[in-house]
Amino acid sequence: MSQNRVAITGMGIISSIGNTIEENLHALLNSKKGVAPIVNINTRHKNKIKVGEVLQTNAELAKSLNLDKNNNYSRTALLGCIAAQQAVKHANIKDIEALKTGLISSTSVGGMDLTEKHFQNYNSESRRLINSHHAADSTEKIAALLGITDFTSTISTACSSAANAIILGARLIKSGQLDRVIVGGTDGLAKFTINGFKTLMILSDTDCTPFDANRKGLNLGEAAAYLVLESDAVVKQDNKTVLGYLAGYGNANDAFHQTASSENGEGAFLAMSKALKIAELNPIDINYINAHGTATPNNDLSEGKAIKRIYGDSVPDFSSTKAFTGHTLAAAGAIEAVYSILALQNDVMFPNLNFKTAIPELSMVPITEVTKKPLNYVLSNSFGFGGNCSTLIFSKGL
Amino acid sequence: MKTNLNIITFCRIKNHSISINGKEVIQKDSQLTFSEFAKLVYKEKAFAYPKFFKMDNLSKLGFLASEFLFEKADLDAHIKENIGIVLSNKSASLDTDRKYQETINDKANYFPSPAVFVYTLANIMIGEISIKHQIKGENAFFVSDKFNELLLEQYTVSLIQNKKSSHVLCGWIDVDKDKYDAFMYLVAKEGTQNYSKEIIKNIYTTN
Structure with a gap:
């Protein structure tokens, strides 16, 4: 590798x-x-x-x-x-x-x-x-x-x-x-x-x-x-300075609907699983998830379910930075890749702004304050219409 | 590195006739429109997939061809899940693009529908086939002037050699107004009928 x-x-x-x-x-x-x-x-x-x-x-x-x-x-x-x-x-x-x-x-x-x-x-x-x-x-x-x-x-x-x-x-x-x-x-x-x-x-x-x-x-x-x-x-x-590595990636489709994401988060689940496999990591190795988290009813429920399918009740620290930037569509995967590298470089997780109450079906509570923690691997999700789901995993640039 | 590939099965739909591996299985009245023909075939085969009636003609044609093909090939679900799909045609989604355009031409009679709009992309047909058969492999749709056996072969061989898929669903599915033509085939290492771009071109031309 x-x-x-x-x-x-x-x-x-x-x-x-x-x-x-x-x-x-x-x-x-x-x-x-x-x-x-x-x-x-x-x-x-x-x-x-x-x-x-x-x-x-x-x-x-x-x-x-x-x-x-x-x-x-x-x-x-x-x-x-x-x-x-x-x-x-x-x-x-x-x-x-x-x-x-x-x-x-x-x-x-x-x-x-x-x-x-x-x-x-x-x-x-x-x-x-x-x-x-x-x-x-x-x-x-x-x-x-x-x-x-x-x-x-x-x-x-x-x-x-x-x-x-x-x-x-x-x-x-x-x-x-x-x-x-x-x-x-x-x-x-x-x-x-x-x-x-x-x-x-x-x-x-x-x-x-x-x-x-x-x-x-x-x-x-x-x-x-x-x-x-x-x-x-x-x-x-x-002799370049390395800011971080792209350790893994995965892309999958839902085979569910022309525009909506499937209710059980099949595409998201497959994308994250593929990325972990390519990175040769276990789910537990991920320290922080920068979620797609668009705040639409469909995405957050579907993404949350997919994360739970991988992690059960031990979901790692996660947050969506969409409340900072808005959903920047075709740029989102790249700006969140930059944020993931910044998280790794500074050992810090960024807050999921405006969060008050957990989604009842999920009981998942994101990081809501700037939180320092040693980070080795950050996983970033980006999901598109038509169930085009992608996951990137970044690691520290040692 | 040369990989020997085979054609597991092929389906042709044209002139109100459906044939599988060169053998005609359905023939209908040539006076029918494509929609009438498709509906008749759907009912006769009792496909029981109501979403069929929401599809545009291109997706209906692709759906029917894939139904006949998979019925014949009878693949396990785990094989189906990783099938690659490489389809092509000449008219893209023009048939539906025109219908959608009619709904927005006149400001006084303006009735665009998301249900029609969604079919103004040719690769939605691949989506419909994938949803029906729960296929999650790689896929691509190409628009070219005529059946391009070389391009389809290159993509198919690449998918199989790189172990992305064990089976690849290929073909030409074209609909433009009353004209339609479907030729769909399944390629894999297994099987007995040799596959090459020359052989498939010959089958396409003579069937």
């Missing part, structure tokens, strides 16, 4: 709780949530929803990337470029072409934010912007910014997208196809997403309350986060 390890050597993040790794960690340690009334988007639902929003306009984000005023970068691409650039810098990569390097980026909304602005009055200007609509556009723009030419791929499997990007990257490293890969996800808020989730009737009008008996649904969020994964050989050769 040791010669096949996948090391994490850099991370970058922009979310509603901070524009850098340090700002995100500071917010997590001080219970400073990013969920608030919406500012950047003029939606008719603005008084009925709360979101985790990055409080910079597209123009401000573009300026920080030194882009031309006439750029056609969607919000998804802008956030992605900022986070991916940070990750590469954090990994201290001087020459990206010195090694065989890939980029695997995920998104669910793509360039919809630009498209919907021009949907009702299509003109010659729209043509230029609509070229940014497709999901791969943000990936291509990030690859161009970083100078990555060997391999790029875009993954869109709803809310498990970024976890699946990380899994694909790890597999490419393990099989020797790539020496280094930047993996993660990005999703900007758009009316399309807000209206879509509103139609599904799973948006809460309050701050979301993961794993609470009286949870009313999720808060949407926007974010981007990327990890730099490198093979053990590269780590040795370049």
